[in-house]
Amino acid sequence: MAGGHQLTRADTTASPLNDLTLHHGSHRNLLTLxxxxxxxxxxxxxxIVPTARRAAHLKRAVELAAKLRCTLVTLNSKWSSAAAxxxxxxxxxxxxxAVNMDDVSPALLPEIGTTSLLAGTPFARGTDTSRKRNLGLLIARMAGWKHVVFLDDDIDIPDHQHLTDAVRLLHRFDGVGLTVGGYPDNSVVCHAHRETGGFQDTFVGGxxxxxxxxxxxxxxPDVYNEDWFFLLNDTRLRPIAKTTGLAVQKPYDPFANEQRARTEEFGDVLAEGVFWLLDQGKRVQDASVDYWRKFLAKRLGFINDVLLRVDDADMGAAERERMKSALRAARGRCTLVTPELCVQYLRAWRTDRGKWRRHLERHDRISTExxxxxxxxxxxxxGISQPSNLTSTVHSSRVSSNVSSGSHSR
Structure with a gap:
């Protein structure tokens, strides 16, 4: 026992198909469990909930905020609106x-070099998830909030106490993730790896x-696996913990559209490549052009290996073809990734980290005044107005809300 809670280095379970020469199915050993x-x-x-779904999908997040007596920040776009x-x-x-992202000035967040690097290329992501989360960080910083929880709108927390348990660890960890149950949160390629018999774990995520x-x-950063990069400092993974508290991911079909595999591939290559180094006790800076050349060859070998296994997997013909189509799409996108681009991206990412720090410092001075x-x-x-008659004072006063709430502490 340490400080009232037990800490262990997480174990990694092996599998006959867990070929560590091509793919690391788990990075748990980087975390404290x-x-x-x-x-x-x-x-x-x-x-803080980045959302693109209709307001009804926020019901569980609202109930959580009521039980925890905290503010709920929703960052809305697409089918989600602040008014609704x-x-x-x-x-x-x-x-x-509730904030409509269309109402947020582009100048509110700094220009990100990693985004500019990918603009106009096949690797540009085209989603606003990262922008929403960065705005959430800025709002939290200026409001003087210490303990915030990022929650996706397709994840449910059955027991609100698990979030309280998580924030209690923030005095010694920079981030604390819950154990994700329900449908696993992985890339398309890693889903296919698991469904064809390979060992595939999940990591802490946003x-x-x-x-x-x-x-x-x-x-x-605006790239798939942006939460993995958020958890890094300039050199390696920051102190990150994972609890046994449960977060339930709602099911989805990763093979429904092969474009998903294409969109994910560059970020999956970058994150898996960097974390492969961290698994070996090395630094982000050790990802040289030569390293990326070798890793990209491993990645293509890994995708090809999964493709070969699909024909022997226990699934219907239609599902098999959709999986193979997605894997071919990922493989095609992977062939476009160059070692030089990976090095350029990480260099731009380190520059962006400094730019983001300075951006926060400027806004810290404003809120301090x-x-x-x-x-x-x-x-x-x-510059984001809120109707005064549609907000309450639950956050500042910690009074009970009209939604049924449970105990706020153990």
Whole structure:
């Protein structure tokens, strides 16, 4: 026992098809696994949800915010809107700061070099998930929140106490993730690896992640596996823990559209390549052109190996063809990735980290001059207005909401 909770290095389970010369099916040994709930105070200041689904999908997040008596920040786009979110949950009494991303000025966040590097190439991502999460970090920082939880709108936390347990660990870890149950959160290629008999684990991710916003200087780059890069410092993985608290991922079909595999491949190559080095005790800076040349050959060998296994897998003919089509799409995209691009991307990413730190420092000075601004004040400072009659004071006063809430502490 240490500090009221048990810490262990996570184990990696082997499999006959877990060929470590081509693919690392787990990076758990980089994490600290917390097997018992920690003791001491723990208060979630806010839950931040990047959402593109209709407001009804936020019901569980609203219930969590009510039970934890914290602010809920929703960052809305596509089929999700701030107005619909406010209307649907107005009577809950939960303090909801709903933001339409279309109303957010591009100048509010710094220009990211990694995004510019990929613009106009087949590797440009074309989603706004990273932008939403970065805005959430900025809002949390200016509001003076320490303990925030990033939560995806397709993830459910059955027991709100598991989030309290997670933030109690933030005094010694930079990030704390829950154990993701339900449908595994992996790339298309890694899903195919698992479904054809390979050992494939899941890592800590931004879908259910507690962070200390007051001290966090990382950002989410606009690339698949952006949360893995968020967890890094300039050299290696920051102190990150994983608890046995449960987060349930809703099921989806990773092979429904082969474009998903194409879109993911560059980020999957980068993240798996960097974490392969970390597994060996090396640094991010050790990812040289020569290293990437060898790793890209391994990646293609890995995809080809999975493709060969598909024909022998226990699945229907239609599912088999969809899986093979997705794997071929990933392989085709992988052949376009060059060692030089990987090196350029990581160099730009390190520059972006410094740019993001300076951006946070400038906004820290603004919020310091104002004392401790409320969430409404922060949004107004950022040029994001909120109707005054549609917000409450749950965050500042920690009063009970109208939604049934449970105990706030053990």
């Amino acid at each position: 917390v097997t018992e709930p920690p003791l001491g105070p723990g208060e979630v200041d806010a839950i 979110t406010r209307r649907m949950f107005l009577q809950t009494g939960v303090d909801i700061a 879908g259910a992640l507690a962070v200390n916003a007051a001290s966090c200087e990382s950002f989410f 104002l004392g401790q601004p409320s969430i409404d004040d922060v949004l107004l400072l950022l």
